[in-house]
Amino acid sequence: MPECQKILIVGAGIGGLCTAIALARIGVEVEVIDIKPDNAVAGVGWGLRTNGLRALREIGLLEDTLAIGFPTPPLAYHDRQGRHVVDIPYGRQFDGMPNNVQLPRTGFLEMASARAREYGCAIRMATTAVDIEQDDAGVSVEFSDGSAGRYDLVIGFDGINSSIRGYLFGDRYTPVRSGGVAWRAPVAAPATLKGALFCHGFGGKVGFVPLAGGMMYVIVTHFEAGRPRHNRAAFPQIMHRVAREMMGDSPFMAEAIDSLLDATNVAYTPLDTVMVPYPWHCGRVMIMGDAAHAMTPYLGSGAAMAIEDGVVFAELLQSGDALYDVQTRFMAQRYPRVKTIWDTSLQMMHEEFDSATPEALDRRLAHLVNEEPAALDYVHRILESPY
């Protein structure tokens, strides 16, 4: 029987909800709180590779996930003129699962929270923890709605700006500006778009990623000095301008780029990072997911790492070993794997941005053809290895 019988998860994002399900499946009483009023999130789509799908299979979510997502062909890189450069695969397929599935963000959260509730998890939205005090026997938490609870363990899955990380470590680990930013917007997809298509421009890319229902999301990534405060009302115009600058006067995908001017729900995300070194716990309070290891999205693996965290922790907790032993084994298992993916994702971002001049862009495109496939094959083998 797990040592922790009652666990509070702070944060009902992808990691928090999947962890809630993983823990409920081994008999733990789970409560989840989230400061947001509902499951709506900025950003539209996300991809999950085989390792993430394998983790979802462990907690019985694979079928529901495949029902709302769709497998994607390799990522096709083009240059600014629309000339095909190289196809980058997402890794090998195994156990009959696709090697990458494209998913709706809000749709996944709705599905996962419905399943968590079926497993008996109590989820309260628009609620946060206002006071946490732990002793040897448990953790006492006061909530923003005036209620209180006592738990064997509190897990902070509250994202890159985690308040639970602040409770554990003060301001020792705060988000670090990587220099990269991402713009994302859902718009209608051209009928010809079958898989993700990235156009490499000077110092960044414009990507077109198909979604269900004839839609796609456009993503623009580039380096941005400082931390400018963009006017939210002007996001569509700014994203359009950056995409156009990236593509020069090329007519390739011009219609799709112009449709950004009418986009609603444009998300602008500075690609900040956090990497908390060992340990991610102190007594009966822990952090996981982006709260512990927010990475740049260049391997599309942040959410997959968060899901893996929860699945691995539940497996270890099921052993019935003392919490401290479970936590230290968890760290030994998770830290090297997560750190490798975190490092590689950051390196890949810098490689993309090192393309600001015509000569640098030529070098970068040659790198994509000659070195990137083998470099990614190495990462895929790590992702495919047991977590």
Ligand SMILES: Cc1cc2nc3c(=O)[nH]c(=O)nc-3n(C[C@H](O)[C@H](O)[C@H](O)COP(=O)(O)OP(=O)(O)OC[C@H]3O[C@@H](n4cnc5c(N)ncnc54)[C@H](O)[C@@H]3O)c2cc1C
């Ligand atoms: C542009 C971009 C593209 C990405 N693409 C991919 C991809 O394709 N594949 C992939 O695997 N990953 C991708 N990621 C990364 C992925 O989105 C994150 O790693 C993942 O969402 C982390 O999950 P999480 O549950 O740890 O945190 P989050 O998803 O950030 O969830 C945290 C939750 O905690 C809640 N919260 C915050 N503060 C509090 C508080 N004080 N009290 C209560 N609740 C609180 C929030 O409301 C939120 O619901 C991408 C990221 C970006 C920026």
